[in-house]
Amino acid sequence: MGRHREFDVDTALDAVTCVFWRKGYEGASYSDLTEATGVERPALYSAFGNKEAMFGKALARYYDRYLDYIPEALALATSRDVAAHILKHAVDLNTRFTEHRGCFLINGMLAGPDTAEPIRQMLIDARADGERQIRERFERAKAEGDLPESADPATLAMFLMTVLHGIAVQAKAGFAREALAAVAAQALLSWPTAPTRTS
Amino acid sequence: MGRHREFDVDTALDAVTCVFWRKGYEGASYSDLTEATGVERPALYSAFGNKEAMFGKALARYYDRYLDYIPEALALATSRDVAAHILKHAVDLNTRFTEHRGCFLINGMLAGPDTAEPIRQMLIDARADGERQIRERFERAKAEGDLPESADPATLAMFLMTVLHGIAVQAKAGFAREALAAVAAQALLSWPTAPTRTS
DNA sequence: ATGTTACTATAACGATCGGTATGTTATTTG
DNA sequence: CAAATAACATACCGATCGTTATAGTAACAT
Numbered sequence: 001m002g003r004h005r006e007f008d009v010d011t012a013l014d015a016v017t018c019v020f021w022r023k024g025y026e027g028a029s030y031s032d033l034t035e036a037t038g039v040e041r042p043a044l045y046s047a048f049g050n051k052e053a054m055f056g057k058a059l060a061r062y063y064d065r066y067l068d069y070i071p072e073a074l075a076l077a078t079s080r081d082v083a084a085h086i087l088k089h090a091v092d093l094n095t096r097f098t099e100h101r102g103c104f105l106i107n108g109m110l111a112g113p114d115t116a117e118p119i120r121q122m123l124i125d126a127r128a129d130g131e132r133q134i135r136e137r138f139e140r141a142k143a144e145g146d147l148p149e150s151a152d153p154a155t156l157a158m159f160l161m162t163v164l165h166g167i168a169v170q171a172k173a174g175f176a177r178e179a180l181a182a183v184a185a186q187a188l189l190s191w192p193t194a195p196t197r198t199s
Numbered sequence: 200m201g202r203h204r205e206f207d208v209d210t211a212l213d214a215v216t217c218v219f220w221r222k223g224y225e226g227a228s229y230s231d232l233t234e235a236t237g238v239e240r241p242a243l244y245s246a247f248g249n250k251e252a253m254f255g256k257a258l259a260r261y262y263d264r265y266l267d268y269i270p271e272a273l274a275l276a277t278s279r280d281v282a283a284h285i286l287k288h289a290v291d292l293n294t295r296f297t298e299h300r301g302c303f304l305i306n307g308m309l310a311g312p313d314t315a316e317p318i319r320q321m322l323i324d325a326r327a328d329g330e331r332q333i334r335e336r337f338e339r340a341k342a343e344g345d346l347p348e349s350a351d352p353a354t355l356a357m358f359l360m361t362v363l364h365g366i367a368v369q370a371k372a373g374f375a376r377e378a379l380a381a382v383a384a385q386a387l388l389s390w391p392t393a394p395t396r397t398s
Numbered sequence: 399a400t401g402t403t404a405c406t407a408t409a410a411c412g413a414t415c416g417g418t419a420t421g422t423t424a425t426t427t428g
Numbered sequence: 429c430a431a432a433t434a435a436c437a438t439a440c441c442g443a444t445c446g447t448t449a450t451a452g453t454a455a456c457a458t
Contacts, residue, residue, distance in 0.1 A: 001425070001426040001427060001432075001433050001434075002424085002425060002426070002432080002433035002434030002435070003423070003424045003425050003426090003433080003434050003435045003436075004424080004425065004434085004435075005434095005435065006424095006435075006436075025311075025315060025318045026225055026226075026311045026312070026315055026318075027225075029414080029415070029416085030415080030416065030417085031414085031415095040436070040437060040438090041416090041417080041418090041437095042417090042418075042419095042435085042436080042437080042438095043435070043436070043437090045417075045418080046434090046435070050416075050417075051416065051417090052317060052318065055318060055321070056321060059321065059322075059325060063325075070329065070332070074332060074333070074336045077345075078340065078345045079336065079337050079340035079341075079345050079346050079355070079390075080345075080387065080390045080392070082333070082336055082337075082340075083355075083359050083386075083387060083390060084383075084387055086333070086359065086363070087359075087362065087363070087366075087383035087386065087387065088380075088383065090363050090366060090367075090383075091366060091370075091376060091379045091380050091383050092376070094366060094367055094370035094371075094379065095370050095374075095375070095376040095379060101370045101371055101373065102367045102368070102370040102371030103363070103364075103367035103370070103371075105322050105325055105326055105367075106309075106364060106367040106368060106371065107367075107371060108318065108322050109309045109310070109311065109318075109319055109322055110305075110308045110309045110368065110371060111308070111371070112224075112225045112308065113225070116224060116225055118251060119224045119251060119254060119307065119308075120308055122254070122255060122258065123258075123304050123307050123308055124372045124373070126258060126262075126304055127304055127372065128372075130269065133269070133273060134273070134281070134285070137273045137278065137281055138278050138281075141277065141278035141281075146276075146277045146278050146279075147278050152381070155378075155381040155382065155385055156278070156282075156385070158369070158374075158378060158381070158382050159381075159382045159385040159386065160282050160285065160286075161365070161369070162362055162365030162366055162368075162369060162382050162386075163286065163361055163362065163365055164285070164286070164289050164302070164365070165302075165305060165364065165365035165368040165369065166360070166361030166362055166363070166364035166365035166366075166368075167286075167289060167290060167293060167361055167365075168289075168293055168301045168302035168304075168305040168306070169301070169305060169309065169361075169364040169365075169368070170357070170360070170361060170364065171290075171293035171294050171300045171301040171302070172293075172300055172301030172302075172305065172306060172309060172310070173323045173326065173327075174300065174323070175294075175357075176294070177290060177291065177294040179354075179357060180290045180293065180294060181287075181290050182351070182354040182357070182358075183354065183357050183358045183361045184283075184286035184287065184289075184290050186354055186355070186358040186389060187282075187286065187358065187361075187386075187389070188279065188282060188283055188286065188389075189389035190385060190386070190387075190388035190389030191278075191279045191282060193279070200402075200403050200404075200455070200456040200457065201402080201403035201404030201405060201454085201455065201456065202403075202404050202405035202406075202453070202454045202455055202456090203404085203405075203454080203455065203456095204404090204405070204406095205405075205406075205454095228444080228445070228446085229445080229446065229447085230444085230445095239406065239407060239408085240407095240446090240447080240448090241405090241406075241407080241408095241447090241448075241449095242405080242406070242407090244446095244447075244448080245404090245405075249446075249447075250446065250447090
């Protein structure tokens with residue numbers, strides 16, 4: 001009995017999920033959430049609990065709606081197929097929506113309020129500068145014959161940065177050094193070498 | 200002329216850098232900064248400008264103090280040496296300090312106030328669960344002979360997660376899909392295969 | 399010694415944060 | 429038609445945020 005809800009909880013949760021995806025947990029304010037959902041604050045509390053609980057529900061929604069490629073991948077025939085399937089769909093998902101790029105899980109910690117945008121740009125620029133230095137070094141390596149003609153210095157530099165970022169995230173999550181060293185070794189296994197090197 | 204500073208700006212900047220490293224930009228409050236430096240708020244403003252400028256100086260300090268292995272690496276003979284040197288030192292740096300694990304750049308965006316710790320744990324757990332599923336799948340692959348005996352399912356799963364996290368960070372930074380797809384392809388190049396597969 | 403300068407320390411500023419008390423309105427139950 | 433129930437909207441709560449005004453103090457120049 002009592003009055004009926006005037007909004008659809010599922011639709012609101014979708015909007016909430018998008019906001020958290022774009023701005024992260026800390027960066028999403030209730031002003032953002034009420035604006036995105038069109039639902040007043042107390043109604044959000046009554047429907048989802050506090051902010052932490054709401055984030056949990058958004059996380060579950062993200063898994064349901066966007067991470068269905070994971071079980072798909074796990075059912076494939078070979079481990080390489082599994083890895084390839086996950087990577088392909090992750091790249092696609094992370095670049096599909098211009099308004100919320102990246103992964104919900106990572107952005108949950110990584111993103112922030114719009115006022116912090118200059119800071120993010122500062123860090124992105126610093127990162128890009130490091131990548132540029134490495135790329136230029138690899139271009140030289142290619143010119144010197146250290147890297148084969150088939151190698152792409154830009155991709156190699158980007159790949160190295162990717163692994164570095166991933167390692168940083170996992171270090172923050174508490175991974176042991178030996179584990180991360182094994183990851184680094186794995187990353188180096190694919191490193192291209194010049195065909196003969198005798199010239 | 201006028202009164203002298205009663206604190207050492209360089210020492211204070213070191214403390215500031217550690218706070219930003221541990222808590223990120225948004226997560227570091229002036230209360231944290233005054234406590235870590237032992238310097239009152241207006242003195243920090245007079246010495247470093249506002250919070251954004253202070254973060255910029257801390258970033259520069261991080262480069263000077265902790266990223267000296269980058270120019271070292273760039274001077275090495277081969278591209279593989281460059282990559283190996285960077286990876287080795289990055290792993291070491293990211294796991295050296297228990298009070299601020301990970302990379303300053305990534306943590307600058309990724310970390311947050313202590314009150315958000317339950318959220319980070321929620322995301323870390325979700326991430327760990329995904330990794331577990333993949334690892335178990337790879338263990339099966341090894342049992343089935345899809346992966347060679349020399350392969351380590353745990354390392355492979357962790358490596359895959361590392362690349363996924365790195366891709367997520369770079370997608371957030373605005374990388375194009377084609378670029379990230381090339382990175383994913385590079386990651387797959389090192390995938391181990393069973394020796395003969397004919398059994 | 400005196401005035402000027404630049405620091406220190408306290409305390410306050412407005413804004414925004416997550417969270418709620420409160421009164422109103424709509425719906426169901428008796 | 430009441431009485432009860434639950435969602436609605438407004439407005440507010442205390443706390444914390446980054447920032448700064450203000451008053452006191454130490455070191456210089458004259």
